[in-house]
Amino acid sequence: MSEVAATGISVLLVDDHPIVRQGYRRVLESQGDLHVVAEADNAADAYGAFKTHDPDVVMMDISMPGASGLEAIRNIRARSPRARILVFTMHNEAVLVKAAFNAGASGFVTKSSAPSAVVNAIRGVARGERAMSDDIAHVLAEDSLSAGSVLDQLGEREIEILRQFAGGATTEQIAAQLNLSVKTVQNYHYLIKTKTGARTDAQLVRLAASCGLTRI
Amino acid sequence: MSEVAATGISVLLVDDHPIVRQGYRRVLESQGDLHVVAEADNAADAYGAFKTHDPDVVMMDISMPGASGLEAIRNIRARSPRARILVFTMHNEAVLVKAAFNAGASGFVTKSSAPSAVVNAIRGVARGERAMSDDIAHVLAEDSLSAGSVLDQLGEREIEILRQFAGGATTEQIAAQLNLSVKTVQNYHYLIKTKTGARTDAQLVRLAASCGLTRI
DNA sequence: TCCGGCTTGGGAAATTTGCCCGAGCTGCAA
DNA sequence: TTGCAGCTCGGGCAAATTTCCCAAGCCGGA
Structure with missing residues (x-):
């Protein structure tokens, strides 16, 4: 695995919309320490790209056609337990968040988050921390108080x-x-x-x- | 209105996800001739930003919370018939496409399109042309043959x-x-x-x- | 003018819903 | 071991909804 401190953080982008990927790529690469080493537009390709490039972080939109994003997470983690996966989606349902973490995600950030929060989440995940955006934390907090999800x-x-x-x-x-x-x-x-x-x-x-x- | 040939094309971005907007902004601005002069994250703000900045093109995701994106298009066009609106969304339903054009959109591009297709659509719309991505053209073609959508x-x-x-x-x-x-x-x-x-x-x-x- | 389509509702039979019940099973804890 | 709790499965029955069929007013186009 690459030395985070020395060479920056390598990222694999998984999203089914090409221009969205390109947008993220530019946002991330403008940070200096983040490098997008590969992209994938579906769950199946994601694991192939992961094997080839061994990125520090996989940044993945789990609302993709075909196999469920959760499946993709399980897939990658089952074969490479060291993988760090940051889920990045517009959904903010507590069930989905918990499912993602249970499937092996290291972080969960919504697209409503400020770009700075997203890049910080990537850095946190790369350091091995668990990361989530503020809105997700609130959703989970509410959820834990309301005695579980629906x-x-x-x-x-x-x-x-x-x-x-x-x-x-x-x-x-x-x-x-x-x-x-x-x-x-x-x-x-x-x-x-x-x-x-x-x-x-x-x-x-x-x-x-x-x-x-x-x-x- | 700005002189397209001389000063490039000014764009108003409307999308409810900040990082998505920032991504688009970077993709567009890397083109040289495209300049994002304002952003809005909802339909209501979109018209305000439009009035203030008078952009050549409004690039709008019509799946936003609150008022329908179609309403926003009608709103802007009713008050500024010269407005050029490029709809940019992940949906590719023929009904929605037709509704958008009927509401006054000048173009319709899906997020599945190649970035080059998107920026070309912006340029086409700015020239006053009707623009749509290939997949949308196919959807409309199918639709016209299959005697209409549901x-x-x-x-x-x-x-x-x-x-x-x-x-x-x-x-x-x-x-x-x-x-x-x-x-x-x-x-x-x-x-x-x-x-x-x-x-x-x-x-x-x-x-x-x-x-x-x-x-x- | 007439036709066709939209909108609005009534009527009546068929079906589903809402809520109650009991029974078998499993796991867990006293 | 006994007992409780919760899941699964289905019956029963009144109330509500769905499914069709029908009619009338309105409006726009041929």
């Missing part, structure tokens, strides 16, 4: 049914898929709404999407 | 009800908001599902989201 109160079965439902499946399809009676699926549906406080199906779909359970 | 078959009232429904509003809330009977809203709900072919409410929400009608 999804934490759901059982495995409930989450699976919520995922399929939010994905557009009908009650019959879910019942057939999971070998349940329609009535049971209906009951779960009701239970999920009760537990999450969603008043309409649409709110449930949005909840699932904002928790990263489904992508739209 | 949303095209919906009336204004239907779209408004779909938007509110997908946003999480209950039937009662929509009825109250629009001064309709609950029965009418229910009928619209059914009609929308029939017209769009959605079998569940969840599919409807996803449809609305994928058309840029709601954000999750």
Whole structure:
């Protein structure tokens, strides 16, 4: 691995939008100590680029098409436990943040953050620290006080049914898929709404999407 | 208005993510002929900045919180018909593209485009041309062949009800908001599902989201 | 003028929801 | 070991919603 103090911090950028990557690249490289050594526009390429360039930090947008960003994190970390991954996204759901850290991320910064906060997060992650932007810290703080996230109160079965439902499946399809009676699926549906406080199906779909359970 | 040939092209950046704006700014300014004269992070500020700086081109991400980006375009164009607005977003739904052009946009470029395509679009828009990225041209071409998008078959009232429904509003809330009977809203709900072919409410929400009608 | 489409709602049958219940299972703790 | 708690699974039943069908007013275009 490169000597951080001596040669600066090497960064692998992962984002599916080329101009966004180029923008980040310029912002980072204007800092002097940050060097973008490679880019990737999907989760699959990310690991290849990681192996080739062995960057100090992977800066990754986890809302990409194809494989989930969380999968990509797990993937990289499983094969290279020393990898430092900074998640960089517009989402700020506590569930997603926790999922990212559980998957092995070292930091989590939202795109709403000031550029200075982003580059400082990169430096922190490169030093082996855990880094997150202020808004994420607040979200997690709120979350820890409010006794866990929405999804934490759901059982495995409930989450699976919520995922399929939010994905557009009908009650019959879910019942057939999971070998349940329609009535049971209906009951779960009701239970999920009760537990999450969603008043309409649409709110449930949005909840699932904002928790990263489904992508739209 | 500035003399494009003599002084370059002045650009107003509108995007709700500061680091994204800063990234774009650097990409644009590295071109030599493009100058970012102001930034705004919401639709309301965008018009203020437009009045103050009178830029040649407004480069705008229309997926921002608060007022719809389409509203912002209409707003600016209504007050300054000479304004050139280049929409720059990750969405590539034909409905949204057409809506943007109808609202008065001069160009539409997706974030998937190569940076060179983006800067060329800015130059084209500044010259008064209509500009769009290749993928958008393909989407519109497909759309014109496939006899219109899903949303095209919906009336204004239907779209408004779909938007509110997908946003999480209950039937009662929509009825109250629009001064309709609950029965009418229910009928619209059914009609929308029939017209769009959605079998569940969840599919409807996803449809609305994928058309840029709601954000999750 | 007439036709077609949008908007607004009524009606009635079919279906789903909301909420209650019980039963089997598992893990955990006293 | 017993017992409790929580998950999973489904029945029951009244209330609500959905699904269609229909009608009437309005407006713009042929």
